[in-house]
Amino acid sequence: MDRIGVVGGVALQGEIAIAGAKNAALKLMVASLLSDAPLVLENMPSVADVGALTSVLEELGVRVTRDADVPGRMCLHAESITSTTAPYDLVRKMRASVLVFGPLLARCGKAKVSLPGGCAIGTRPVDLHILGLEALGARIHLEEGYLLGEAPGGLKGARIDFPMVSVGATEHVMMAATLAQGTTELHNVAQEPEILDLAECLNAMGARITGAGGPVIRIDGIEGLGAATHRVVPDRIETGTYIMAAAATDGEIELLETNLDHLGAEVCALTKAGVEIAETNRGILAKRANGRLSAVDLETQPFPGFATDLQAQFMALMAMAQGESHIDETIFENRFMHVPELMRMGADIQVHGGSAIVKGVERLHGAPVMATDLRASVCLVLAALAAEGETIVNRVYHLDRGYERLVDKLAACGARIERLAD
Ligand code: UD1
Numbered sequence: 001m002d003r004i005g006v007v008g009g010v011a012l013q014g015e016i017a018i019a020g021a022k023n024a025a026l027k028l029m030v031a032s033l034l035s036d037a038p039l040v041l042e043n044m045p046s047v048a049d050v051g052a053l054t055s056v057l058e059e060l061g062v063r064v065t066r067d068a069d070v071p072g073r074m075c076l077h078a079e080s081i082t083s084t085t086a087p088y089d090l091v092r093k094m095r096a097s098v099l100v101f102g103p104l105l106a107r108c109g110k111a112k113v114s115l116p117g118g119c120a121i122g123t124r125p126v127d128l129h130i131l132g133l134e135a136l137g138a139r140i141h142l143e144e145g146y147l148l149g150e151a152p153g154g155l156k157g158a159r160i161d162f163p164m165v166s167v168g169a170t171e172h173v174m175m176a177a178t179l180a181q182g183t184t185e186l187h188n189v190a191q192e193p194e195i196l197d198l199a200e201c202l203n204a205m206g207a208r209i210t211g212a213g214g215p216v217i218r219i220d221g222i223e224g225l226g227a228a229t230h231r232v233v234p235d236r237i238e239t240g241t242y243i244m245a246a247a248a249t250d251g252e253i254e255l256l257e258t259n260l261d262h263l264g265a266e267v268c269a270l271t272k273a274g275v276e277i278a279e280t281n282r283g284i285l286a287k288r289a290n291g292r293l294s295a296v297d298l299e300t301q302p303f304p305g306f307a308t309d310l311q312a313q314f315m316a317l318m319a320m321a322q323g324e325s326h327i328d329e330t331i332f333e334n335r336f337m338h339v340p341e342l343m344r345m346g347a348d349i350q351v352h353g354g355s356a357i358v359k360g361v362e363r364l365h366g367a368p369v370m371a372t373d374l375r376a377s378v379c380l381v382l383a384a385l386a387a388e389g390e391t392i393v394n395r396v397y398h399l400d401r402g403y404e405r406l407v408d409k410l411a412a413c414g415a416r417i418e419r420l421a422d
Helices: 022-034 048-060 095-108 127-135 167-177 193-204 236-248 264-272 308-318 338-344 374-386 397-402 406-411
Strands: 003-007 013-017 038-042 063-066 074-077 110-114 139-143 146-150 159-161 183-187 208-210 216-220 228-231 252-256 275-279 283-288 324-328 348-352 355-359 368-370 390-394 416-420
Touching (some): 022 038, 022 048, 022 074, 022 095, 022 193, 048 063, 048 095, 048 397, 095 110, 095 127, 095 146, 095 167, 127 139, 127 159, 127 167, 167 183, 167 193, 167 216, 193 208, 236 252, 236 264, 236 275, 236 308, 236 374, 264 275, 264 308, 308 324, 308 338, 308 355, 308 374, 338 348, 338 374, 374 406, 406 416
Parallel strands (some): 038 228, 159 183, 368 390
Antiparallel strands (some): 003 416, 038 074, 063 074, 110 146, 139 146, 252 283, 275 283, 324 355, 348 355
């Protein structure tokens, strides 16, 4: 298993081009199942999760091609669905694969998809996905670890009130409802920018969706979707991560091909902590305002609140800030796995359930650490970039899942970072 070696203490200087959002790209790829015409996606990130989902879609009969001349361009053509079964071996590699279930039901009237299983950051059930699809008339049961569903007469529009906000369930049911008979209204939905991006792509394919990005989404079902070309939104989590890399190292990084529109709560917290974030005519410039960062409290929330996917990185900053910061994780129950690793680097953190108290220390120190999930891993890289001495981050395959060319992008800004093959 590859590792990453970092010698900390270099103030990063330079520019980084931000990729398309992984969390949008995956759902957009799944949307291709809803149409027998090609879907062309531009600005696709080059990350392992995209590869894992490609295998799932190919298993179902989707032709997936990359355009060698145009980086980031992918064509997905589900002219005919040759299988409605997504097997465990493929689904377990990437949880979001379960989202093929609803589109298969909507298009083919049946689907068999492995449950993705547990995940390091929490139990992550799919009950809300099932609730929504059952409300659309699907009959679903669980057999030997597989979700089996059928909707022989097709799905039917319905009003669905989600008892809890879920990004995946919102996207899943929204996609399925595009081909349902009649109108669907989804209440208490997630409002993440990736959901609006998916709705815009589906509408370009011919769907009739209004309200995405707000708390209620209305979908007027139609018989079939057509072809479209869609550009994936910039990755707000990658953007936030590199803003924090500049702040952690007291450097200055300009982020290109991105914008601040989707980072309201995060910019607010970072500004309070002493990070200067300014729009330039090419993107965003991030650096410390002056001197040491200050402690800021935060609570993760569904969008437009502070993103859970940036909590670990923010904690790395707070670990070296002046003062005491209280960080509450409200979305996932097990998302502090970076804490013991940060403590190995000299951080002073106490965890009580979903709350962490971080007492900033003057300096972190390099150490061998273990990556446990995608965002926890990158938090360790940020800590390592700022720490004194050398850090080895083990199990970097987590990073490959969601960060495109992380080592190259940081090295181009002067970081002493390299990938070490085992
Ligand atoms: C997506 C993102 C992930 C991000 C998360 C929250 C992708 C591929 N992943 O994950 O990076 O951290 O949103 O912003 O886009 N829940 C249930 N039942 C369900 C579904 C969810 O109880 O059926 C719970 C989850 O366990 C969690 C909370 O709802 O506690 C939010 O999860 P959800 O918004 O669904 O996250 P994902 O879509 O899995």
